[in-house]
Amino acid sequence: MTTILKIDGEAISVAELLQTLKLTGQFEGLIEQLVRDRITVSGAKKQGVQVSDEEIQERADQFRRVRGLHRASDTNKYLDALGVGLDELEAFLTDGLYQEKMMQRVCSDEAVRAFFKLNSPRFDSIEVSHIVLDSEGKAKEMISVLRDDPDSFGEMAREHSIADTREHGGLIGKVLRGSLRGDVEAKVFNAAAGELLGPFASSDRTTFEIFRVNAKHPARLDDDTATEVRRLLREDWLRARAQEHVIEAC
Numbered sequence: 448m449t450t451i452l453k454i455d456g457e458a459i460s461v462a463e464l465l466q467t468l469k470l471t472g473q474f475e476g477l478i479e480q481l482v483r484d485r486i487t488v489s490g491a492k493k494q495g496v497q498v499s500d501e502e503i504q505e506r507a508d509q510f511r512r513v514r515g516l517h518r519a520s521d522t523n524k525y526l527d528a529l530g531v532g533l534d535e536l537e538a539f540l541t542d543g544l545y546q547e548k549m550m551q552r553v554c555s556d557e558a559v560r561a562f563f564k565l566n567s568p569r570f571d572s573i574e575v576s577h578i579v580l581d582s583e584g585k586a587k588e589m590i591s592v593l594r595d596d597p598d599s600f601g602e603m604a605r606e607h608s609i610a611d612t613r614e615h616g617g618l619i620g621k622v623l624r625g626s627l628r629g630d631v632e633a634k635v636f637n638a639a640a641g642e643l644l645g646p647f648a649s650s651d652r653t654t655f656e657i658f659r660v661n662a663k664h665p666a667r668l669d670d671d672t673a674t675e676v677r678r679l680l681r682e683d684w685l686r687a688r689a690q691e692h693v694i695e696a697c
Contacts, residue, residue, distance in 0.1 A: 486688045488542045491549035498544045506540045553684045554677040562676050563668050569624045570666035570675070573636060576600060576617040578657045579610040586646035586655035593643055593657070600659050609654070621664070623675070635660060 450458040468474035516522045526536060552558075563570065578600070580586045589607065593600055604617030612619060627635060631647050638644055638660045645657035666672065 482689075482694060483685055484542065484546060486685060486692060487549050488545045489692070490684075490688045491545040494549070494552070496545055496548045496552070498541055498548070502544055503537060503541055506544060507537070510536070510540060550681060554680050558680055559673050559676045560668065562680055563666070563672065567666040570672050571636065572621050572623050572664045572666070574621050574661040574664070575619050575635060576604065576659045576661060577610065577612065577619055578604045578608040578617050580607065580646070580655050580657075581609055581653065583646065583648065583652075583655050586657060590643060590645060590657050593659075597641070597643065597659075617659075618661075631656070631658070639663075 449461045451461055451464060452459050465474065468477065511517070511522055514525065516525055523533075526533065578586075578589060580589060585607070589603060593603065601616030601618075604613050607613075608617055610617070624632065624636060626632070628647075631644075634644055635658055638658075640660055640663050642660050643657065644660070646655040647658075648655050668676075
């Protein structure tokens with residue numbers, strides 16, 4: 448059984464490390480990241496992505512600078528302590544470059560613009576407030592009051608809502624499509640600014656929610672939207688590539 452460290456002479460093995468990772472819920476995330484990294488490297492090589500010796504050397508120099516390894520002997524001691532060889536370090540750095548270059552292709556500015564053009568409605572956003580109550584009767588009475596006096600929404604939220612947002616007058620803020628429950632989202636995104644909607648019952652009918660649409664913002668390709676588009680492009684690409692591989696848990 449391989450020992451990875453000792454505390455006061457008591458050995459901790461690789462098996463114990465794996466058990467801890469599994470029991471703390473960290474194992475699945477690490478495995479998922481490893482799979483994603485390997486799939487990305489494989490995809491990069493299939494698509495002819497090239498990594499030069501100069502790029503690897505530059506990345507190795509950066510690796511050493513970040514860790515304060517100014518001499519070759521310092522680097523060797525550092526790697527020896529990790530049980531990692533120079534060839535393994537080079538392979539790690541090379542794979543990192545393959546991943547970066549592949550994602551630069553997948554998430555290029557041109558790809559972002561094309562995806563946004565085809566899917567712009569999904570990036571519409573609205574600003575909403577809500578009031579959450581614990582009975583349908585209270586919710587119906589509340590929406591009747593609000594229709595007579597819509598300007599009292601914030602005050603009513605602070606006094607009666609059971610949601611954490613009550614301290615801010617029920618303000619949720621800006622939300623994108625996909626941020627609300629499906630049946631609620633369709634109605635809220637189709638509503639006009641200033642419109643009240645609800646009450647919407649939770650699945651167990653223990654809470655009832657009223658929404659007010661404060662403002663509507665048509666989709667535009669700003670920095671936040673571009674970041675989300677790149678995330679979607681990356682996830683779509685990885686899902687597609689995963690279908691090309693046989694992935695087995697051992």
